[in-house]
Amino acid sequence: MAPEWDWGSGEGLLRIYDPAEVDAAFERGEGHLGTAVIGLAFNCSLEEASPRIVRAMGLPDRDQRGFAFTAAGVAARLNGELTPELYAALRAEGPGRRSIAGNAIDDTLDYVPFRQLPLWLKWWKAVSKVLDKLETWRLESAYAVSDAWKALRRRR
Numbered sequence: 001m002a003p004e005w006d007w008g009s010g011e012g013l014l015r016i017y018d019p020a021e022v023d024a025a026f027e028r029g030e031g032h033l034g035t036a037v038i039g040l041a042f043n044c045s046l047e048e049a050s051p052r053i054v055r056a057m058g059l060p061d062r063d064q065r066g067f068a069f070t071a072a073g074v075a076a077r078l079n080g081e082l083t084p085e086l087y088a089a090l091r092a093e094g095p096g097r098r099s100i101a102g103n104a105i106d107d108t109l110d111y112v113p114f115r116q117l118p119l120w121l122k123w124w125k126a127v128s129k130v131l132d133k134l135e136t137w138r139l140e141s142a143y144a145v146s147d148a149w150k151a152l153r154r155r156r
Contacts, residue, residue, distance in 0.1 A: 005036075005039075007025060007028075007030045007031070007032060008031075009032075010031070010032035010035050013032055013035040013036045013038075013039050014035065014038055014039045014042065015039055015043065016036050016039035016040060016043065017039070017040070017043040017044060019040060019044060019048045019049070019052060022036050022037065022040060022052050023052070026052075026055060031061070031064070032064070033056050033059060033064055033068075034056050034059060034061070034063065034064030034065060034066065034067025034068045034070075034071070035064070035067050036052075036056075037049065037052050037053045037056045037067070037068050037071040038067055038070055038071040038074060040052055040053070040071070041053065041071040041072075041074040041075045041078065042074060042078070046075055046079045046081070046082070046083060047083065049071070049075060050075070050082075050083040050085055050086055051085065053068055053071045053072055053075065053086060053089075054085050054086060054089045056068035056071070057069060057072075057089050057093070062100070065100060066100055069090075069093070069100055069101050069103065069104040070103065070104065072086050072089070072090060072101075072104040072107075072108075073103055073104040073106075073107030073108070074107075076104070076107045076108040076110075076111045076112055077107055077110075077111045080111055080112055080113065080116075081112055081116055082108060082112065087118050087121070089101075090104060090105055090108065090121075091118075091120055091121075095121075095124045095128070105121070105124070108121065109121065109124075109125050109128075
């Protein structure tokens with residue numbers, strides 16, 4: 001029976017369930033490996049998918065690397081935890097609004113219980129809350145000034 005996925009086009013890779021097939025694809029230098037590790041995150045245990053996700057986070061293709069970080073977010077959503085290797089990879093990429101790991105870190109903060117987070121991620125959760133509040137105040141101030149300016153111009 002032929003496999004349900006096509007490495008050339010990437011079609012069906014979200015259904016991949018065989019970690020050995022992904023390992024072989026890494027060795028062959030196939031494309032769409034980031035997509036494949038999302039499939040592993042959906043269809044395999046966290047312990048099986050984690051080393052392949054971490055490996056895909058180091059791919060030279062930025063898009064495929066981004067998909068690998070998406071896979072980490074999927075793993076956090078589905079399992080409510082991550083492996084120490086995934087936490088280390090997220091930390092190496094760094095949190096922040098411009099980081100390729102930003103969405104994966106946000107998913108981790110949303111779906112992994114706070115008490116299970118590593119210390120650096122607990123710290124980032126606090127920092128990001130403060131940054132969000134400051135941004136809210138900045139926007140509210142800007143809107144208030146804009147509204148006041150419009151009101152003044154209408155009175156003239």
